[in-house]
């Protein structure tokens with residue numbers, strides 16, 4: 001299921017040094033971290049608005065599209081900073097099966 005994330009990451013890496021006029025991803029790298037973060041923030045807001053619409057009976061396709069935009073721009077952010085989906089997926093795997101309540105209690109017990 002996560003293969004597309006790895007394939008997309010390879011494309012994002014390959015876009016480093018590409019022409020910003022012919023590649024949207026290269027144009028984001030070229031504009032820098034602040035522009036990438038602006039897009040991540042924008043897509044996060046669009047995602048939450050679409051989630052509210054979906055709960056109110058709207059078309060879930062809009063929410064699926066906005067979530068894809070959010071994941072995509074988050075991946076551009078990670079790639080720009082030399083990171084990739086493998087680290088995030090590994091973190092989710094580490095957490096798998098550990099209740100959020102238990103994880104928070106363990107963090108508090110460690111004084112974090």
Ligand SMILES: N=c1c2ncn([C@@H]3O[C@H](COP(=O)(O)OP(=O)(O)OP(=O)(O)O)[C@@H](O)[C@H]3O)c2ncn1[C@@H]1O[C@H](COP(=O)(O)O)[C@@H](O)[C@H]1O
Nearest residue numbers: 008011012015022023024025026027039042068069072073
């Ligand atoms: N998955 C995506 C993807 N999802 C969304 N987008 C683009 O992200 C932008 C989203 O911005 P908005 O929704 O704000 O729409 P907009 O008004 O066009 O954007 P702005 O002008 O406001 O920046 C759009 O231009 C979308 O086309 C994507 N662009 C690229 N990819 C992947 O990245 C690969 C490389 O893309 P290029 O670098 O452009 O070749 C592609 O082959 C795809 O696999």
